[in-house]
Amino acid sequence: MDCIAHSAPKKHPGRKPHLYSDHISEALQYGLSQLDHLLSFSNFSSQEKERIRDSVVAAIMLHDMGKLDELNQEILKGEKSGRLPVDHIEAGVAIAASIQNELMGWLIRGHHAPGLPSKKNEKFFIKQLNTETGCKFLPTSLRGRRYKRSKADAKTKEDYQSHFQAVERTEGNLPDYKKLQEGSCGGWPEISMQLPQSGLTTRLLLSCLVNADHESAATYTNNSEMPVFEPATTRWEERLAALSRYVKELPRDPQNKRHNLRDLFYKHCREGELFSSKIMMCSASVGLGKTTSVMAYLLRKSIQDHSSRIMVIAPFSNIIDQTVKTLRKSIVLDGEAPEEIVAAHHHKAEFSDENMRQYATLWQAPIVVTTAVQFFETLAGAHPSKLRKLHSIAGASIFIDESHACLPVEFLKITWYWLRKLCDEWGCNIVFSSGSMVEFWNDPYILGSEDEGKARLEVSCQKLPDLFPKELQRNTQKCETKRVEFRKIQNPLSLDGLIALIQSEDVWENYYKSEKPSCLVILNTVQSCAIVADSLARALDDYSKEKIENKKVLHLSTALAPKDRERILKEILRRQDDSEWNTSPWYLIATSAVEAGVDLDFSIGFRERCSVTSFLQVSGRINRHGKRGAGVLYDFSIIPDDGLTLHPGFREPSMVFDSLWEELTSPELSLTSISTRSQRKEFSRFNEKKERRNLLCLEEAKLNFQEVAEAYKVIDSDTATVIVDNGIVRKMEIGIPVSWRDIQENSVQLWSNKISKLNLRPIRNSSQDRIYSWIDTYEYDSRFLGIMGGLLRIENFFKYDGGVF
Structure with a gap:
């Protein structure tokens, strides 16, 4: 009997459904290649890599096992309509619990919203489930339904009975699920494994599962051929030569001291010492060509370490625009498409359903330029749509530009922990760059070294080498x-x-x-x-x-x-x-x-x-x-x-x-x-900032993923996307595909309370992803004041409402 993984798309009801065996085979083929690439940058032993690999293989094979239930198959085959009546995650989690593979269970549990769970919530939930229903599950079992697992959500005995009924159905049908699984997809590795102590490792491994799962689902939806995972085309040596040619052709005034200092700085980064430290700082002041000089150094490190890609992180989108222009001129080679080699990613654009997923940006290009919000919140993420692109960071050379402005101070300690993990365990190189450098990594007060016993994260101060040499520092100070x-x-x-x-x-x-x-x-x-x-x-x-x-x-x-x-x-x-x-x-x-x-x-x-x-x-x-x-x-x-x-x-x-x-x-x-x-x-x-810093570190140490993701918001506001172009709004409402670039280029980000006060209308078919229309309610001044032009034209708007921005 052929089992189904995905029903025919609504737009193509006549298409044959996506076979379960095909979905698992596609996800396994893509996911394993991706995983092997990821692990090639890790510092794990061969034995550790093998155990991780087996655990992820089992998670990929069994992540949708509950879809094999006959009640779910009736829906998937179109015999009945509605949602899947049986939680399709529970079966795979049950197998993981039975073989005591905690990592496998967490990956399966985390591959759908709300994502990676929290240890403290799960411990409380399982204790209550056992108390209310007489079960005897271990705190690490993750059993039960997908939703209503937290203190806030699971409040009544009926809630726990619903979980118990899901578990009972799984237990009663598990032999049938196994038989169908083995018959269509073969067996899976049976190996026990604890959850890694590093939350970053779990996030990276979930990224592989989620990306492989989504690639297979999207291939079926789009009626296209399943792609083969391929690492980015790096060509670092050629790009370094191209960069040097570009710098050599820049206009210069021999009488201008700054131009001479700029030349000396580039030469130092291009030809000077390659430091053994995988983390560096660059304190060069303005006008000295930090972008090209730091890029020259990172290209050399990328050649040395066979880096997976280069990532440039910046706090503001206009810096991203400027950096992208420079890099597309300087390191894109003849015959290459600039947008495919240097990819720009602006404000947050992850989306939750199949129809909106086309707008999501994945970090697949050889050179990725993205915002501090996107980069750092991805490191902290728990939701699968947020984590899908995380695997791309492994083995990367990372340029954090204007690093002083990237993060709130209370996030620096936990971020330093993650960045050290990336360098020590996942083959990354990092350069912090700023003309007003904050050396937080060497400040015991900011890092809270005295609170180490409470925070339980291995975080220590470190003096970083400076790419900007002392002699150039002295000469620059005079200017x-x-x-x-x-x-x-x-x-x-x-x-x-x-x-x-x-x-x-x-x-x-x-x-x-x-x-x-x-x-x-x-x-x-x-x-x-x-x-x-x-x-x-x-x-x-x-x-x-x-x-x-x-x-x-x-x-x-x-x-x-x-x-x-x-x-x-x-x-x-x-x-x-x-x-x-x-x-x-x-x-x-x-x-x-x-x-x-x-x-x-x-x-x-x-x-x-x-x-x-x-x-x-x-x-x-x-x-x-x-x-x-x-x-x-x-x-x-x-x-x-x-x-x-x-x-x-x-x-x-x-x-x-x-x-x-x-x-x-x-x-x-x-x-x-x-x-x-x-x-x-x-x-x-701010004592509350210190408390927030310590709490974040404590939650990370205890693997409370949901709490970390919720608390780690680089911009402490609830924002949504507001489209200012009438044509884009109309296309989205009638279902015409719009590229993520067009969404970004024709929208602004507004706080949710401002959207409510302004009575903005959600765009039809995208309300779940919180995309709103501006032009239905207000004018937009594209030449001068933008959305504020429309508000300033409203008589007495600021006098009586006090403004909203």
Whole structure:
């Protein structure tokens, strides 16, 4: 009798169903090749690898075993309609429990939502199940149904009876399941194994199962041929040669000291010592070509270690855009498709069902450039859709750009633990890079070494070698002291006061005749940014100018969709080159997204008071290349009125900033030292952050996967995707496929409470994945203020509602 794994797709009801034997065979073939590639980078012994391999083989073979139940087959064959009546995970878990293979059981239990369970929840659940039903299961058995397993969900005796009935059905039918399984797919390895003590190992192994499972299911749904797993095409030696050719052809001024320092730094990374340490830091300051230099070093390490891929992690999408452009120009070889070699992955886009899975991005390219949110939350993940791509990290060379801005301080300890595991056990190389480097890895207070007994994770301080050599550091420091001057505006500014100040003669008198006179103003909130841009544009009669090329005021924030931010950024870069603006002042009003990593250069800067590292990063956008005599960066604060809003998260960092102002203006300033100290001082003001750090480490040590995934949110907000393009919305609603790139390029991310307050409508067929439409309710200003343009046009919106951003 042929058993079925997947019913015919709704769009193709006449298609033959997906045979169970084919699904298991496909998943096994793909998953084993993928697993062997993964294990080739691990430091496990041959015996350990064999046990892991056997456990994963058994998990792949039995992950859907419960589908063999005759009641499930009636649904899958189309004889009856509805959901599968029998939990299809329970049978495989039962086999795992019977052979005492804890790893196998956890992989099977975790391959569907809610994903990897938590040891403490399972211990409580099994204890209650035994008490309520008279069962005698071990705490590690994982028996029962898929849902209602936590304290919050399993509340009544009826809940536990439902689990007991599922177990009873499995026990009564298990001999039949085994017979059908062996008849269609053959036998499986019977080996006992405990759950690995490293949660990262379990996550990586689940990634292999989930990806193989999804590949087979998608192949059937799309009526395509099952792919064969193949590692990325790396060609590291050729890419290194291409990079050197690219750098050699960059424009340079022999009289410019920064250009000479940039050349020396690249040569050092391209030809200097390859350090034995698998983790490095790079403290090079702005304008020294960190992207190309660090990439040269990582390409050399990748050649040495046969790395699986190179990953570039950045905190902001505009840095990703800039990095992707540079890499596609510099290391893509002739005949290659740039998008296939250097893949960009912006904001979160995992999706939960088959129809929306097409929009998910997997890290399969040789060079992947992605956000800190995506990368680090994947390391912490428990849900299968989040973990599906994790296997791609094994054996990678990882460049963490603007590392000071990637993570909240309370996440640094557990993240350091994971990154050390990746390097020590999974063959990775890592370089942290920042012009305002926070050396958290060597700070016992930030890492909480004194709390080791409570946190139970093996985390120790470590001094990392610096890719930026001492001699270049000394020479660069001399240039930095002349490049930009820091000044403080003592009293808070009203909206009118700020608009008047940034246009004043006192500010501009030395810069009207300087090279490319321009002013950068950075605000702490999207709302304040839009209010200032709108008010300045009105003061300068800028709304009368239709074309962006003619506007004196440009605006850049996440109120704009990526494709529109790209257009604004292109105009900014055009003005930075030779243009009609060479001698005419203009303004960029922006949020913090432009303060780090982006190659921008302004005469004058204003930064709303924030953290030390943010201020230092903005200083890298002022007189960036040292072509002017000197630039000026002003620190200022605002009066929260007329639509201006204070960011609640910056109150404490602003106080630390004030306390370190004298050191900031010292000629002996050490950027790394003051950045690390400011981070430590900010952290010391929040006991709850210290508690959160320790709790995360404790949950990880105890293998409580759900708790870690829930608590480890890089951006502490509940956000959803909002589409701003009418054509994209209409296509999605009628079921026309839309690429994930189009979704990303035509959307913004908004907090859920803002979506509720704005009464945005979920797009039909995607409400489960929380995708909403903006254009049905509000206007969208693609040339200037983005979604804020639509809100500012609503009379009295901010006066009576107080704004929402």
